[in-house]
Amino acid sequence: MTGKTIIEQLFIGCRQRMLAVARLMLKNDDDANDAVSDVFFKLTEGSLRVPADHPENYLMATVRNLCLDRIRLMTLHERLERRITLSDNDQAYGESERERIAEMIDYAERTFSKQTWRVFQLRFDEGLLYREIAERLGISEVAVYKHLAEALKKLKEKYNPTRR
């Protein structure tokens, strides 16, 4: 197989997964597309070389590192506005980390009260403002804060993201 063919196959096979991780890390579709594109651009240019063993793992690690480099260049304001991790852990959003995060949401759904889960979901899944959540559920904004604080405390008891 030619080098170009290998890159084509990797493009078909890995791009979606790479893009998903880049979106998770950068919280922006354009930046995620750029990060993944950069990896394939470097491959076609020859400045990156795919190892024969586990090329997918190599590409996933490369795009993750590239995202981390971009994140490190962001100001605290930028990170907080996009709600990007403040951790510089190189393992951030690796496979085991993604499994842990998915498990955390399952745990929340299983253990939160119905109303707390709904508030939590409206905030972190649908991205509603606190005022919008309050209006949607017919509760006060203070109650929204209380539900979210309760949810976060419960998660903190079970998980400890800063010690990963």
Next chain:
Amino acid sequence: MKDIEQLLKMLERPQDYTDEELQKLMSDPEMREYYELMVSAEAGFALRKDEATKAEKRPMILSLGNRFMRIAAMFIGVLMLSGIAFAAYRLVVGGDPESPTQEMRTANPTQQAGTLQQAQTDPNSIRTFENAELQQILQELSDYYHVGVEYRNEQSRHIRLYTKWDTTAPLQQIIELLNGFEKVSVRLIDNQIIAE
């Protein structure tokens, strides 16, 4: 509790805070921890959506970044049959409309010839699996494309699927479509299908 409320308020409108205020709040290890939990919560819901999208077998839609035009353009024709999607795609690199057929083959040239140039799939080339175990499907793929199969998770052998296999499609494409099932994780490495 008050501190968490303050953090929640800050995260809704960080632009209303000065760098110093943000630094001060985020320098508290406990607040950082809560912040990371919120980041993880958003990521967790996003992961769920990704999984749900995969499971729905929606046709692949590629949004191409600017640089992708310099690398590849992929045209995907998707045929939906009984809720099962299978795609035939054509890959053009660098804007050069050369036929990718020769290069895209994975194992058996004669069985895949012409696949990538077809806009539609020949119904006679479709093999239907109804409630078939993954090991049966992979065995047939293995025989057909002359590749090996390795199970890194023995339980994956017994996952049951309803799916259709376009026998004119390249193996890599079939692997991609199988990965669309929520519980299936297969990869093609060095002429070996790895089921995890």
